[in-house]
Amino acid sequence: MAGYSKLRERMVDYQIARRGVTSRVVLDAMRKVPRERFVSKGNRRFAYDDSPLPIGQSQTISQPYVVAYMAEALALEGGEKVLEIGTGSGYAAAVLGEIAAEVYTIERIKALADMARVVLEDLGYDNVHVQHGDGTLGWPDQAPFDGIVVTAGGPEVPETLKHQLRIGGRLVIPIGGYTTFQQLVRVTRVAEDEFDTEDLIPVRFVPLVGDEGWPSEHLSRRRASTPRAANDPDETLGR
Numbered sequence: 717m718a719g720y721s722k723l724r725e726r727m728v729d730y731q732i733a734r735r736g737v738t739s740r741v742v743l744d745a746m747r748k749v750p751r752e753r754f755v756s757k758g759n760r761r762f763a764y765d766d767s768p769l770p771i772g773q774s775q776t777i778s779q780p781y782v783v784a785y786m787a788e789a790l791a792l793e794g795g796e797k798v799l800e801i802g803t804g805s806g807y808a809a810a811v812l813g814e815i816a817a818e819v820y821t822i823e824r825i826k827a828l829a830d831m832a833r834v835v836l837e838d839l840g841y842d843n844v845h846v847q848h849g850d851g852t853l854g855w856p857d858q859a860p861f862d863g864i865v866v867t868a869g870g871p872e873v874p875e876t877l878k879h880q881l882r883i884g885g886r887l888v889i890p891i892g893g894y895t896t897f898q899q900l901v902r903v904t905r906v907a908e909d910e911f912d913t914e915d916l917i918p919v920r921f922v923p924l925v926g927d928e929g930w931p932s933e934h935l936s937r938r939r940a941s942t943p944r945a946a947n948d949p950d951e952t953l954g955r
C-alpha cells in the first residue's frame with residue numbers, strides 16, 4: 717500500500733480537484749493535513765477513501781470532498797478568523813487552520829471535543845481553539861467572524877450565527893430534514909440586517925442538536941426507534 721502522503725496527493729487530485737474545487741489555499745491545505753491522525757487506528761487504512769468514516773459517539777469525520785467544498789464555499793484567502801460548529805474529529809478544523817489565522821471550533825459531545833483537542837495540539841495547530849458546548853449559540857466573545865461553517869444539518873439557519881458574521885462574512889450550513897438529505901446553503905451578511913442566501917449542493921449530515929438546531933429529545937426518540945448506523949454517511953449526492 718502507498719504511504720499516506722502519496723494517498724493524500726491522490727485524494728486531492730482525484731476526489732477533490734477533478735470534481736471542481738479550484739481554491740489554491742484549500743487544495744494546499746488538503747495536501748498537508750494528515751487525515752489518518754483523525755481516525756481510529758483501525759480505520760487508518762481507509763483514511764484517504766472517498767467517504768465519511770465513523771469516529772465514535774454515532775458521529776462521523778466528513779468525506780474529504782465535502783470538507784474541501786465547504787472550505788472553498790467560505791471563499792477564504794488566508795488570514796481570516798473562522799468559526800466551525802461540529803468539531804467531530806478535528807480534521808476540518810485543521811484544514812481551516814492551515815488557511816485562516818484563527819479557528820474557533822465547538823463540539824457538543826465532550827468526549828469528541830477532548831479527543832480533537834489532543835490531536836490538534838499534538839499536530840501543532842495552536843491557532844485552532846476547541847470548546848465543548850452548543851455551537852448553535854456561536855462563540856460570542858470571539859465574534860465577529862469572517863466565515864462560519866456548520867458541519868451538522870439543522871432545520872433552519874441559526875439567527876445567532878448569522879449575527880456573529882462580520883459584514884461581508886459567509887456562513888455555510890446544511891439545512892433540511894432530520895432524517896433526509898439537506899441543502900447546503902451559503903448566507904452572506906451584506907449589511908447590518910441584510911443577508912443573501914444561496915443554495916449550493918445537496919448533502920447529508922448528522923443532525924445539528926441544540927437551542928437553535930434540533931431538540932435533543934428528537935435525538936433520543938429517534939435513537940430509541942431507528943438507531944443511526946455508526947457510519948451513517950454525510951456526503952454529496954450523485955458525485
Ligand code: SAM
Nearest residue numbers: 777802804805807808823824851868924925926
Ligand atoms: N467537522 C468534523 C470533522 O472534521 O471530523 C465532522 C463533524 S460531524 C459530521 C458533525 C459533528 O457536529 C458531530 O461531532 C456532532 O456531535 C456535532 N454537533 C451536532 N450538533 C452540534 C452543536 N449544536 N454544537 C456543536 N457540535 C454539534
